[in-house]
Amino acid sequence: xxxxxxxxxxxxxxxxxxxxxxxxxxxxxxxxxxxxxxxxxxxxxxxxxxxxxxxxxxxxxxxxxxxxxxxxxxxxxxxxxxxxxxxxxxxxxxxxxxxxxxxxxxxxxxxxxxxxxxxxxxxxxxxxxxxxxxxxxxxxxxxxxxxxxxxxxxxxxxxxxxxxxxxxxxxxxxxxxxxxxxxxxxxxxxxxxxxxxxxxxxxxxxxxxxxxxxxxxxxxxxxxxxxxxxxxxxxxxxxxxxxxxxxxxxxxxxxxxxxxxxxxxxxxxxxxxxxxxxxxxxxxxxxxxxxxxxxxxxxxxxxxxxxxxxxxxxxxxxxxxxxxxxxxxxxxxxxxxxxx
Ligand code: DAH
Numbered sequence: 189x190x191x192x193x194x195x196x197x198x199x200x201x202x203x204x205x206x207x208x209x210x211x212x213x214x215x216x217x218x219x220x221x222x223x224x225x226x227x228x229x230x231x232x233x234x235x236x237x238x239x240x241x242x243x244x245x246x247x248x249x250x251x252x253x254x255x256x257x258x259x260x261x262x263x264x265x266x267x268x269x270x271x272x273x274x275x276x277x278x279x280x281x282x283x284x285x286x287x288x289x290x291x292x293x294x295x296x297x298x299x300x301x302x303x304x305x306x307x308x309x310x311x312x313x314x315x316x317x318x319x320x321x322x323x324x325x326x327x328x329x330x331x332x333x334x335x336x337x338x339x340x341x342x343x344x345x346x347x348x349x350x351x352x353x354x355x356x357x358x359x360x361x362x363x364x365x366x367x368x369x370x371x372x373x374x375x376x377x378x379x380x381x382x383x384x385x386x387x388x389x390x391x392x393x394x395x396x397x398x399x400x401x402x403x404x405x406x407x408x409x410x411x412x413x414x415x416x417x418x419x420x421x422x423x424x425x426x427x428x429x430x431x432x433x434x435x436x437x438x439x440x441x442x443x444x445x446x447x448x449x450x451x452x453x454x455x456x457x458x459x460x461x462x463x464x465x466x467x468x469x470x471x472x473x474x475x476x477x478x479x480x481x482x483x484x485x486x487x488x489x490x491x492x493x494x495x496x497x498x499x500x501x502x503x504x505x506x507x508x509x510x511x512x513x514x515x516x517x518x519x520x521x522x523x524x525x526x527x528x
Contacts, residue, residue, distance in 0.1 A: 327361035367484035404493030441474025471498030
């Protein structure tokens with residue numbers, strides 16, 4: 189019996205030397221120390237031994253079991269450590285590698301300037317209205333006194349979706365939509381994108397921004413229009429800004445005017461931007477045509493109003509000295525990153 193035990197010990201130690209994985213280790217543990225293992229079955233068969241032999245063999249068997257358990261435990265630890273080392277070697281982090289730069293977005297110059305403009309009009313009691321970019325011909329033209337055969341249609345190169353639907357060529361249709369849904373007093377601005385089938389070049393883009401203004405109430409006069417625009421431009425560009433009106437024609441206003449403002453690049457002294465005139469052409473405006481009021485169910489005998497419309501892109505370009513409108517629509521980060 190004693191020899192048998194010694195032999196089991198020898199064999200087990202031999203096998204343990206060759207072990208490389210946790211799995212092999214487990215199978216050896218089962219083979220010798222498991223419920224049906226070689227050592228276990230010897231301990232179980234001890235009943236057949238004599239009284240004298242039993243404690244001696246029992247002690248020896250237990251010693252061998254303890255011995256094997258210890259060796260298995262130690263070897264298992266070694267294997268685990270080795271595996272960990274290998275894993276760490278593979279997962280090594282190169283702290284000298286350059287990091288990935290997160291690109292942080294900036295506000296677009298059109299958006300920055302529009303916010304500025306909105307804030308000024310809000311401080312003057314205006315509300316901000318919106319309308320659809322895909323617009324009915326009726327709102328974009330008809331209701332604004334521009335019937336199908338009107339020459340003004342030819343001036344605005346229109347993208348037609350079909351006979352009755354266009355991409356809006358101006359923000360003026362929002363005047364009509366607002367007058368249809370609200371009763372005077374009305375005091376609103378409506379900023380938005382507009383579309384014209386213009387050839388793309390440094391000063392023309394098929395998409396650009398306009399800001400529409402409309403005030404309708406009892407007793408509104410041309411001097412209200414003048415005062416409003418003057419206040420706006422002084423708040424926007426400083427107290428030295430002057431504005432001047434030139435007679436003009438728009439189908440939806442009567443009388444109509446175009447407005448020039450003091451060149452905000454040179455302050456009116458004359459420069460390349462204002463072609464040495466000291467003035468910059470800025471917007472169209474006028475008193476809302478009685479027919480337009482009537483089209484919206486507002487009685488022109490009781491109410492009157494003024495309207496104006498100007499281009500946002502032009503203001504942004506002049507303000508920042510941008511000489512090509514395409515920069516505003518190409519999303520070039522080198523350009524956009526310059527604005528805060
Ligand atoms: N909608 C005109 C355009 O696109 C601009 C304009 C002129 C708007 C006079 C107005 C206005 O509201 O009264 O050229």
